[in-house]
Amino acid sequence: MRAAFLPFSIPTIGEEEINEVVDSLKSGWITTGPKVKRFEEAFKEYVGAGYAVPLTSATAGLHLTMLALKLKPGDEVITTPMTFAATVSMIVQGGGTPVLADIEPGTLNIDVHAIRRKITPRTRAIVPVHFAGQPCDMDEIFAIASEFGLSVIEDAAHAVGTEYKGARIGSLDSVSVFSFHPIKNITTGEGGMVATNDEQLAEEISLMKFHGMNREAWKRYEASGTPNYDIVMPGFKYNMMDLQAALGLHQLVKLDSFIEKRTLLANFYNEAFCDIEELVTPKEVPYEHRHAWHLYTPLVRIEKLTIDRDSFMAQLKGENIGTGLHFKAIHHHPYYRDTLGIAAGDLPNADYASERILSLPLFPLMKLDDARDVVAAVKTVIARNRR
């Protein structure tokens, strides 16, 4: 057994990030200011979007994007059950009714055929989640959206750097919401970004993110600015700080090298696990893409073991290996079980994955030897509990 505990994820913070934060702290300006503007420009350029709006989190981005849809009671928004609660909770906070469409069993992305089956006259939007950093089949999703006149909002929390048929996520004709939470592919501590080519939508979200104030606060305090401002709608307080952008500016430069390292580790896992019949390794999508490898999520075939997934994770912890759970399916959480009224057996692929999935350690600072320790611990736990 390895001597030290290996966490499931550790952010990669270098001297550049540390110095940039200290620079902000000493500058006299720590909240939204020039570094947020620079990060916005750099991010927009990296993903290839017309507009980008920096925010406090992806949850904030989903909230404002949902509000911009101006849903009426009873309006339905189709999304996946294999996601973080924020995706679905922000549909509710935006005034919509979430409708869950089942996933594909291999990639765990939303199944486009299942989306079609869930469309009703009340459907207004589709929210695909690029699960673990693999792009959903966006051509198919856009085709359904245009056929039925629906909006598309990509939950791109896992997908900074993901590419779909040669195009970066963030550059497509929809709106994408990214997360910079510490476990995501790049971090600003907490933080998020909305990217879109829709100028009007970007302006609306920008206005909502800061009190509905019609000018950027930091410009008011510049020598050329005036302290006066107007409130033109009742807004929120979702603005990213310069302290956060200080991290993001350097994280973004390192993103491609982070993804390379994640890919190397994921390929190592895939090879090490390919002939272990108690594990189902993640399947790649069949079209051209770049996987950002935010997560490595095998399924444990519990029917071949004497223990369940939670005990499997507990025993890995006993071997000094940390794990994550991404995700328990949305309709297995008490609130959504009680409010969504999903019939038993309606989402069989999500039910299957939800009971078997776990996230193994995957982060750029990991060494191949760490990955070897993970593989050894997984094999030990399987051997100990084989049926």
Ligand SMILES: *Cc1c(COP(=O)(O)O)cnc(C)c1O
């Ligand atoms: C992390 C995550 C979010 C929320 O991101 P925050 O920045 O923490 O608000 C939303 N959706 C998915 C799929 C996520 O994994």
